[in-house]
Amino acid sequence: MALSNVLHAPAAGFNFDHAARNAELEGLFDAQIPKPVKTGTTIAGVVFKDGVVLGADTRATSSEIVADKMCSKIHYIAPNIYCCGAGTAADTEKTTELLSSNLTIFSLNSGRNPRVVMAVNILQEMLYRYHGQIGASLILGGVDCTGNHLYTVGPYGSVNTMPYLAMGSGDLAALGILEDGYKPDLELDKAKELVRAAIHAGVMNDLASGNNIDICVLTREGVDHIRPYQVSQYKDKRKTKYKYGAGTTAVLTEKVVPVKLEVVEETVQRMDTA
């Protein structure tokens, strides 16, 4: 079948295409190589009566600095499948994008909506192939013809399925709330509140998680991606404006040099617009 990787099947083994380039780049940075941005996250998902609720915080950290205060960790995979990503920000972003395009191609080829288990299998195959080098811990949730599903895929390619899951650096905090509050067949409001509380626990107790909380509700009827669902109450008020208007810097001299261009060659190609 191999519909997912359309152009050619992935080569076996590791891909060392960028090894030479990386070695060259290492020499160029006289300070340290910039550390990858990690999402240092709290992500969670809960299966409820009519579907799945996914939640995530919005802080992306680069060591001790908050690199992005409003980063989006709930990624679109398919109209009925969304994925929360924890770990290295670039890895989660690109892996989910790759998965999404492959599943779109599959849908177009087969005329079917993708199933969550298919997305999980593709992710598992890919992440296992890279033996943990791709630092992506993902929580996939979706609703398809076979029901409501929630899976987690680890960076080494292990898959778990449970009615409630949490991943990321704040997972222990979130899992405490989920273990205490989860019941089978929750109603929508209770499920949203449970996920919100779980992410909130991560935000409060984990330094690498913070800022706002995003929620994504998936049901047979459709998707409700609420961003942000809860805004952080600890927002900083900027004391001054950091945008400088025109004229702030005094112009001492001005010199205008027109660049002379001569037409060397001109070709006209007619477009057939019949």
Added chain:
Amino acid sequence: MEQTRVPPPGKRLKRVVSPVSLYPSKPLCLSDRLSLRAYIANRVTDKLTPIHDRIFCCRSGSAADTQAIADVVTYQLGFHSIELDEPPLVETAANLFRASCYRYREELTAGILVAGWDRRKGGQVYCVPIGGMLVRQPVSVGGSGSSYIYGFMDSNYKPNMTKDQCLELTAAAVSLAMERDGSSGGVVRLASISKDGVERRVILGNQLPKYSTH
């Protein structure tokens, strides 16, 4: 009488290895490479994986590795079975596991027990530990918690036990292992495979036999 093989579940609990390790019947213990903290990724893992209608495997070691191997073997065995147009032999399944585990022994951390029923030899248990050995045994244990129950199994297993006796013995053994091994815990999953099919059962934490030395 036909001996039903009860694959000793849960005896596989692996100590935390660099990638994800399995706990028998219980959680996947995730060892973060950076911090080496022990964390239970899933406290109700199902480590009894069906490979075919009457063949199961018990997984221990790295979750990612064993899931990948089990998927590969399931495919290979299914294909083989369709080609032959008859149910596959347990020995075939065990050999497929051994082939993968031995060939990639440097890269894999996988200890697997293959168990099932076929028409030729009835109930069988094959052990494929880390490294890729293959040996058939009447009873076998595996995983990090297995060290604690070798004596128990040696002294309590008798040939030609009934199904219920086997189930009781296995449940007791796993409970004892869970009692002593930090990497094992949660629930006990049992599967009984015979000519008539597969019966699966879960024994929850509060229903486990209680053992206490003090």
